[in-house]
Amino acid sequence: MQAIDPEVEKKLLVKEYRNLLKALRPNLEPGEKKEIREAFALAMEAHSGMRRKSGESYIFHPLAVANICAKEIGLGKTAIICALLHDVVEDTDVTLEDIEIKFGSKVANIIDGLTKIAGVVGKTNSIQAENFRKILLTLADDVRVILIKLADRLHNMRTLEAMGRNNQLKIASETLVLFAPLAHRLGLYSIKNELEDLSLKYTEPIVYKEITQKLQQSKIQRNKYIRKFIEPIQESLSELNFQYEIKSRPKSIYSIYSKMKKQDIPFEEVYDLFAIRIIVDSGPENEKSDCWRVYSIITDYYKPNPERLRDWISVPKGNGYESLHTTVMGQQGKWVEVQIRSRRMDDIAEKGYAAHWKYKGDEISGTDTNLEEWIKRIRELLENPESNAIDFMDDFKLNLFSDEVFIFTPKGDLITLPAMATALDFAFDIHTMVGTHCLGAKVNHRLVPLSYKLKNGDQVEIITSKKQKPTEDWLNYVVTAKAKSRIKASLKDEKRKIAQEGKDYLIKKFKNADFGWNNANIQRLVHYFKLRTSIELYFNLGVGAIDRSEVGIALKFFELSDKLGRGQTSKKPDAPINGKKPVLKAPDIVIVGDDTDLNYTFAKCCNAIPGDDIFGFVTISDGIKIHRTNCPNGIRLMSNYGYRIIRAKWSTDQIKEIRTFPAGVKLVGIDSIGIVSNITDIISKELQVNIQSITVSSIAGAFEGSIILYIYDLEHLEKLIEKIKEIKGIESVSRFQVEETVTGEEP
Numbered sequence: 001m002q003a004i005d006p007e008v009e010k011k012l013l014v015k016e017y018r019n020l021l022k023a024l025r026p027n028l029e030p031g032e033k034k035e036i037r038e039a040f041a042l043a044m045e046a047h048s049g050m051r052r053k054s055g056e057s058y059i060f061h062p063l064a065v066a067n068i069c070a071k072e073i074g075l076g077k078t079a080i081i082c083a084l085l086h087d088v089v090e091d092t093d094v095t096l097e098d099i100e101i102k103f104g105s106k107v108a109n110i111i112d113g114l115t116k117i118a119g120v121v122g123k124t125n126s127i128q129a130e131n132f133r134k135i136l137l138t139l140a141d142d143v144r145v146i147l148i149k150l151a152d153r154l155h156n157m158r159t160l161e162a163m164g165r166n167n168q169l170k171i172a173s174e175t176l177v178l179f180a181p182l183a184h185r186l187g188l189y190s191i192k193n194e195l196e197d198l199s200l201k202y203t204e205p206i207v208y209k210e211i212t213q214k215l216q217q218s219k220i221q222r223n224k225y226i227r228k229f230i231e232p233i234q235e236s237l238s239e240l241n242f243q244y245e246i247k248s249r250p251k252s253i254y255s256i257y258s259k260m261k262k263q264d265i266p267f268e269e270v271y272d273l274f275a276i277r278i279i280v281d282s283g284p285e286n287e288k289s290d291c292w293r294v295y296s297i298i299t300d301y302y303k304p305n306p307e308r309l310r311d312w313i314s315v316p317k318g319n320g321y322e323s324l325h326t327t328v329m330g331q332q333g334k335w336v337e338v339q340i341r342s343r344r345m346d347d348i349a350e351k352g353y354a355a356h357w358k359y360k361g362d363e364i365s366g367t368d369t370n371l372e373e374w375i376k377r378i379r380e381l382l383e384n385p386e387s388n389a390i391d392f393m394d395d396f397k398l399n400l401f402s403d404e405v406f407i408f409t410p411k412g413d414l415i416t417l418p419a420m421a422t423a424l425d426f427a428f429d430i431h432t433m434v435g436t437h438c439l440g441a442k443v444n445h446r447l448v449p450l451s452y453k454l455k456n457g458d459q460v461e462i463i464t465s466k467k468q469k470p471t472e473d474w475l476n477y478v479v480t481a482k483a484k485s486r487i488k489a490s491l492k493d494e495k496r497k498i499a500q501e502g503k504d505y506l507i508k509k510f511k512n513a514d515f516g517w518n519n520a521n522i523q524r525l526v527h528y529f530k531l532r533t534s535i536e537l538y539f540n541l542g543v544g545a546i547d548r549s550e551v552g553i554a555l556k557f558f559e560l561s562d563k564l565g566r567g568q569t570s571k572k573p574d575a576p577i578n579g580k581k582p583v584l585k586a587p588d589i590v591i592v593g594d595d596t597d598l599n600y601t602f603a604k605c606c607n608a609i610p611g612d613d614i615f616g617f618v619t620i621s622d623g624i625k626i627h628r629t630n631c632p633n634g635i636r637l638m639s640n641y642g643y644r645i646i647r648a649k650w651s652t653d654q655i656k657e658i659r660t661f662p663a664g665v666k667l668v669g670i671d672s673i674g675i676v677s678n679i680t681d682i683i684s685k686e687l688q689v690n691i692q693s694i695t696v697s698s699i700a701g702a703f704e705g706s707i708i709l710y711i712y713d714l715e716h717l718e719k720l721i722e723k724i725k726e727i728k729g730i731e732s733v734s735r736f737q738v739e740e741t742v743t744g745e746e747p
């Protein structure tokens with residue numbers, strides 16, 4: 001870094017600032033100068049002490065960018081203020097809010113856009129064209145963002161010398177791939193050419209140097225040729241009283257390089273090294289006819305190549321370019337390209353649409369009002385895939401209807417999410433931990449709920465808290481599969497953790513009460529609390545849905561009921577224990593067939609079927625057993641353990657669809673050939689009833705059989721019996737108690 005004399009620097013700065021005001025002057029309204037001064041002062045202050053790689057004070061950069069915006073793009077006050085402040089939010093303590101308060105929301109919006117681009121373009125190692133398009137799309141809202149960014153890039157390219165080789169390569173190739181085509185698309189031809197040439201200078205320094213030198217060497221010869229070429233034209237134009245200017249410029253270095261590469265030819269063989277441009281100062285009403293008159297004059301002297309006539313005056317290019325191009329045969333058999341256009345057309349070609357307002361002809365030309373109109377046209381251009389030029393942004397329109405939203409992180413990274421994605425989806429996309437601890441979100445610096453639906457260009461900041469955990473609700477807030485699966489996993493995890501806590505507590509409690517930690521005892525507790533599974537029990541305990549003191553009471557009750565079960569005492573178990581409220585909380589009624597949370601099974605001793613009178617009996621380790629009221633076993637239970645009886649009844653019809661019950665049928669009849677298959681046919685095929693077993697014995701022409709079949713309810717069984725009675729040879733049919741060999745049926 002070289003030492004810089006602060007006095008010299010100050011003078012230079014003043015000079016540059018004056019240049020800016022000079023460039024703006026025709027476009028400024030009273031009071032606007034003051035605003036620009038304020039922006040400049042703020043930028044100065046914010047960047048004070050900062051220096052660029054080149055060693056110069058940082059403020060030179062935003063000032064240069066503002067100058068490019070004013071002079072080379074033709075932007076007005078708002079854009080100039082933004083250009084001056086474009087690096088302030090990104091690089092200094094000044095916030096977007098500060099800017100909004102001072103300069104209003106429009107300026108703040110544009111600077112926000114510029115900061116976002118800086119985040120994406122500057123911070124990633126290789127920005128992809130695809131991402132870049134997305135960024136532009138999200139920011140196309142105010143095209144000034146893109147124009148200021150182009151000016152920023154142009155100045156950075158002009159001062160790229162100071163950067164290290166790696167950065168030079170990165171920035172230069174980025175410029176070539178992204179920014180130059182963008183400038184072209186917007187009709188900013190001189191900026192596009194300069195960006196390309198500068199890129200080549202750093203990406204292909206040897207070739208660049210070679211072309212530059214050869215252009216220099218051939219300059220004298222070329223100038224001589226041009227002079228000779230335009231001589232007769234100048235004479236004719238003057239005779240006809242044209243106000244005109246003739247420019248002859250060598251083609252851009254990059255375009256010569258492209259041609260050499262494309263056609264695989266050396267520099268010497270690129271024939272159209274230069275183009276001659278004739279600019280006529282004609283009023284809007286004459287410009288078209290004047291251009292064609294010039295064409296006519298040229299072709300009086302030189303033979304045109306009809307295949308290379310381009311009329312972009314009658315039909316301008318999509319980006320607004322207007323000009324008449326022809327290639328004619330000059331002296332020594334050399335082809336020369338001639339561009340014919342009016343002053344207005346030339347301005348537009350050089351500065352893009354920004355030059356349009358100059359030709360609007362109204363009093364307040366150059367103010368932001370006219371600029372708005374121009375910006376609207378650029379936007380149309382960006383969004384219109386049918387415009388020709390290069391196809392760089394041709395899929396803009398497609399993207400407009402895309403089912404994705406593009407979101408920025410606080411650091412400016414770009415994240416793509418499906419449309420309808422919420423702030424919570426975003427959080428999970430960042431990281432699972434960010435998602436699970438997501439407490440809230442700030443979108444564009446404002447607090448929003450987790451369910452906030454993200455919009456293109458939103459900048460989202462997630463607020464987390466270590467204490468935060470996902471809840472079931474969250475599943476309704478998210479659309480991405482990632483967020484959904486993470487929330488579910490977390491909920492499950494959480495449940496497991498809570499259950500483990502409950503289980504740990506229970507193990508301790510069992511130990512203290514000297515109660516065996518085994519499945520039977522756990523099941524007793526499960527039934528006691530009217531739950532289905534041990535996990536439910538643990539979870540309810542862990543989460544506090546079951547009061548822990550209740551567990552102690554339950555264990556006491558088990559102890560007591562075990563004694564009662566052995567018939568030792570007549571003490572009622574629901575008598576207050578230790579002065580506490582009764583603890584037996586048996587359900588009032590079991591609705592059999594309803595999908596209740598009560599755990600019941602059918603006692604195997606009587607196999608109740610729907611319609612039978614039934615009751616429930618609370619067993620100690622096997623839940624509630626349903627018995628028929630007339631079950632001999634049940635009667636014994638009722639008389640001995642009345643307090644463990646629960647009323648039970650059948651639920652309504654729906655049960656028929658789901659469940660069948662085994663029932664026994666006894667048959668007596670006359671043995672005849674095929675009677676058994678006859679019976680089974682009728683039962684299984686005609687009545688569609690499943691048979692569990694069938695036994696038949698026959699003695700001297702008579703037979704006796706028992707069938708166990710599955711029926712829906714009592715009514716069903718009765719119908720079945722009637723049907724069987726009709727079979728030829730059947731004498732009597734009756735129901736019998738299905739008595740399976742029941743072992744270990746506990747009371």
Ligand code: MN
Pocket residue numbers: 061086087152
């Ligand atoms: Mn910058």
